[in-house]
Amino acid sequence: MKKQYTAETFTFYSDPGHAWLKVSGLALLRAGLYPSLDFSSCSYWKRDKAGELFFYLEEDCDAGIFLAAYYGKNRALPKLKHSNSNGSSRIRGFNRLPRGERFEANMKAALQALREVKAA
Numbered sequence: 001m002k003k004q005y006t007a008e009t010f011t012f013y014s015d016p017g018h019a020w021l022k023v024s025g026l027a028l029l030r031a032g033l034y035p036s037l038d039f040s041s042c043s044y045w046k047r048d049k050a051g052e053l054f055f056y057l058e059e060d061c062d063a064g065i066f067l068a069a070y071y072g073k074n075r076a077l078p079k080l081k082h083s084n085s086n087g088s089s090r091i092r093g094f095n096r097l098p099r100g101e102r103f104e105a106n107m108k109a110a111l112q113a114l115r116e117v118k119a120a
């Protein structure tokens with residue numbers, strides 16, 4: 001079975017030590033996720049100049065939680081693009097998310113969902 005992709009695109013920002021998936025607050029809500037409940041404290045948030053809220057989801061756990069939830073809602077994955085920095089990313093200076101009470105359960109569910117996606 002061929003993997004399906006939506007028209008939506010998200011960007012992974014990386015520096016030499018880490019990477020984060022940039023996701024709008026609206027995209028998180030559409031996936032059924034809440035920043036204060038569902039993620040680790042390794043992710044960040046910031047409002048842009050227009051006041052829109054964006055989240056920078058840490059690559060090892062939180063981005064996978066989002067992608068698994070996104071797939072669960074859409075039965076397809078978004079397209080991903082990459083933006084690399086040679087120095088330390090400015091994302092490291094953004095506001096940190098609190099560790100959510102549903103983080104551990106989300107990690108288990110995300111790992112299972114992503115295994116199923118990979119097998120498809």
